[in-house]
Amino acid sequence: MNRPGEGWRPLRIGGVTVDPPLVLAPMSGVTNLPFRLLCKEQGAGMVCNEFISGYGLFYDNERTREYLVFAAEERPVSSQIFGADPAKLAVAARQVEAAGADILDLNCGCSVPKIVKSGSGASLLQQPEKLFELVRVMVASVSIPVTVKIRLGWDQRNRNAVEVAQGIEAAGAQALAVHGRTATQAYRGEADWEAIAAVKAAVSIPVIGNGDVRGPEDVLRMFATTGCDAVMVGRATQGNPWIFSRTHAWVRTGGLPPEPDAEVRLTTALRHGELMLQYKPPDRAAMEMRKHLAWYAHGLPGAAAFRTAVNQAATWEEMVGLVVSYRKRLLAGPVGSVT
Numbered sequence: 001m002n003r004p005g006e007g008w009r010p011l012r013i014g015g016v017t018v019d020p021p022l023v024l025a026p027m028s029g030v031t032n033l034p035f036r037l038l039c040k041e042q043g044a045g046m047v048c049n050e051f052i053s054g055y056g057l058f059y060d061n062e063r064t065r066e067y068l069v070f071a072a073e074e075r076p077v078s079s080q081i082f083g084a085d086p087a088k089l090a091v092a093a094r095q096v097e098a099a100g101a102d103i104l105d106l107n108c109g110c111s112v113p114k115i116v117k118s119g120s121g122a123s124l125l126q127q128p129e130k131l132f133e134l135v136r137v138m139v140a141s142v143s144i145p146v147t148v149k150i151r152l153g154w155d156q157r158n159r160n161a162v163e164v165a166q167g168i169e170a171a172g173a174q175a176l177a178v179h180g181r182t183a184t185q186a187y188r189g190e191a192d193w194e195a196i197a198a199v200k201a202a203v204s205i206p207v208i209g210n211g212d213v214r215g216p217e218d219v220l221r222m223f224a225t226t227g228c229d230a231v232m233v234g235r236a237t238q239g240n241p242w243i244f245s246r247t248h249a250w251v252r253t254g255g256l257p258p259e260p261d262a263e264v265r266l267t268t269a270l271r272h273g274e275l276m277l278q279y280k281p282p283d284r285a286a287m288e289m290r291k292h293l294a295w296y297a298h299g300l301p302g303a304a305a306f307r308t309a310v311n312q313a314a315t316w317e318e319m320v321g322l323v324v325s326y327r328k329r330l331l332a333g334p335v336g337s338v339t
């Protein structure tokens, strides 16, 4: 299973089924509701919200609460919180459950200085007992499954992912996602998939492998190398949600569909825009679509000029018009005419 033509082995996390076992990684500023819906349409088996401050939820911050909006069509959806105060995280956890998330995830992987300095994110890997306490409190506070997303450790000298994973399991978490880098590595170097395999071998809860999956080939290599129960994809989904549909088709049918052409890419970009506009006012939708459009156009002829024009568009309508005319010009060719 989880190989070309052999079909999927769905992942079960408590009562939640993740089928196919392909997960959109949480990405702050990227995996908001419209993008999650798009990835779901493209075949992701589970999508993750961007991380939310447990303190913001506890103090009822209005901007923080805006992140807690879920749609039936995206389910199952996992929602991640960060923080280090057990009593506040217990309150935040209940809010995530009440908002309709299927899974509650604790962030123990973020290495951004602001988060680490507050004792949250990856800094919890340096205080495993504290981390386990947070997991126990969260598990006791909600009835949905609690999961944790970790890195391999704080730094190369302190790669404690195996011990941390065992403690997380003992604390009652029902699955674990492992990004195969240390916190001090941030995104440098290569993700160590062997280390993910070692975590998988050391626990009996499901393990979701993450790090450096760039295409369908990598997804299947991650399954084979690590024995993980699901693969989580982050950066490779940006401007490329077909990574899910192409992998899905490959495993179901044995044939890997080709990379999408310019027409598919820009038509999907327009679909993404439609979803964005359903949930955001036009000016905010336009601002947020800028980076996505740059990602969709990446590598296409005339992408730089397109990106510049998009960044200067004054209105939502103007931006959509630019995508439509760019698509038309690309389809009409010749390639050199798009400058």
Ligand SMILES: Cc1cc2nc3c(=O)[nH]c(=O)nc-3n(C[C@H](O)[C@H](O)[C@H](O)COP(=O)(O)O)c2cc1C
Pocket: 025, 026, 027, 028, 029, 030, 050, 051, 080, 107, 109, 110, 149, 179, 210, 211, 212, 213, 232, 233, 234, 235, 236
């Ligand atoms: C823009 C961006 C935002 C991210 N935000 C989060 C986050 O909110 N929570 C989290 O656990 N990881 C976050 N990550 C890390 C990803 O979930 C993932 O672990 C990492 O990118 C490695 O996977 P990849 O090689 O498939 O991108 C973020 C990554 C990126 C690039």
